[in-house]
Amino acid sequence: MEFTVQQIADLLQGQVEGDGNAKVNRLAKIEEGTSGALSFLSNAKYEHYLYTTGATAVIVSKTLGIKQPISANLIRVEDPYSSFSTLLEVYQQAVAAARQGVEEPCFIGENSTIGNRHYRGAFSYIGKNCKIGSGVHIYPQVYIGDNVTIGDNTVLFAGAKVYADCVIGNSCTIHAGAVIGSDGFGFAPQKDGSYKAIPQTGNVVLEDNVRIGANTTVDCATMGSTIIRTGTKIDNLVQVAHNVEIGRHTVIAAQTAFAGSSKVGNYCTIAGQVGVVGHVSIADKTIVGAKSGISKNIKEEGTFVQGAPAFDYKQNLRAMAVFRKLPELQKQVDELREKL
Numbered sequence: 055m056e057f058t059v060q061q062i063a064d065l066l067q068g069q070v071e072g073d074g075n076a077k078v079n080r081l082a083k084i085e086e087g088t089s090g091a092l093s094f095l096s097n098a099k100y101e102h103y104l105y106t107t108g109a110t111a112v113i114v115s116k117t118l119g120i121k122q123p124i125s126a127n128l129i130r131v132e133d134p135y136s137s138f139s140t141l142l143e144v145y146q147q148a149v150a151a152a153r154q155g156v157e158e159p160c161f162i163g164e165n166s167t168i169g170n171r172h173y174r175g176a177f178s179y180i181g182k183n184c185k186i187g188s189g190v191h192i193y194p195q196v197y198i199g200d201n202v203t204i205g206d207n208t209v210l211f212a213g214a215k216v217y218a219d220c221v222i223g224n225s226c227t228i229h230a231g232a233v234i235g236s237d238g239f240g241f242a243p244q245k246d247g248s249y250k251a252i253p254q255t256g257n258v259v260l261e262d263n264v265r266i267g268a269n270t271t272v273d274c275a276t277m278g279s280t281i282i283r284t285g286t287k288i289d290n291l292v293q294v295a296h297n298v299e300i301g302r303h304t305v306i307a308a309q310t311a312f313a314g315s316s317k318v319g320n321y322c323t324i325a326g327q328v329g330v331v332g333h334v335s336i337a338d339k340t341i342v343g344a345k346s347g348i349s350k351n352i353k354e355e356g357t358f359v360q361g362a363p364a365f366d367y368k369q370n371l372r373a374m375a376v377f378r379k380l381p382e383l384q385k386q387v388d389e390l391r392e393k394l
Contacts, residue, residue: 055079055148059111062092063129065144066113066137072127078110081141096135113137150191150209169206181218205262217274223262231269234258238273238296238314252276254296267292301338343367
């Protein structure tokens, strides 16, 4: 695919500085740009590449001052990183739109429907009474159980599994190996020391524009629904237990785990390897640092916590500074004991 610099600028609502008729046909890092490439600059530490890159065009900030001569044409926008992300999204959609049709062998159950412009890869399975929208891409070896609903333009990559009765919204992405709707971890202890499995009769609801990373698991509710709301992005290798609710536009990094019935607010940021105990609530716009343990409710909006158990981020930094000095403090205590 080939576009003029002006066409790209129009798409991004930017302004061209240079030759708007120059043509680009691929995306590249600014340090690797060659003729025909389109790149971007958002981090100041890469600015020196702007003056040496061979890229035909570079997306930059409207406020960037040019300090040396450059050969590339510029597309000036409000936010270069966001604009480049938009381009990648458009490119991905164009590639996806080109992939349509049904590969064999694959299976679709009775009373199931699927919209137009869809793709079904080989060895994919769709159960009974499913309702699947238009523009959906189902890659090879995807399993979709009975009574599942999937909205328009959702993508399920190879090997993803969606259990019966789950609901997935529009424009969601479920990456390879993810499991949506597996049993929640519920067992009743018995008098003889054994455990009896509690039937998990609920489902999972993913609202629109949700991303589920590779090998992430979202368990169904014991009763009702495990819910991930609009715009939330979940990384690879995350565990979401039964009856958890995660709010809108929250981002969650890898190896994080949420125990049953925990509730996470809107616009939160959860870093990697965070553990959240069951039945706690996390307020909107909370930031949780890596390797933290959330053991109680976070009630105040906009809180930044770190540690296990987690507490105020700045206090945690001060505590860690003291912790690193403990050997020296112990030595001083021992010396004082000897003097006494």
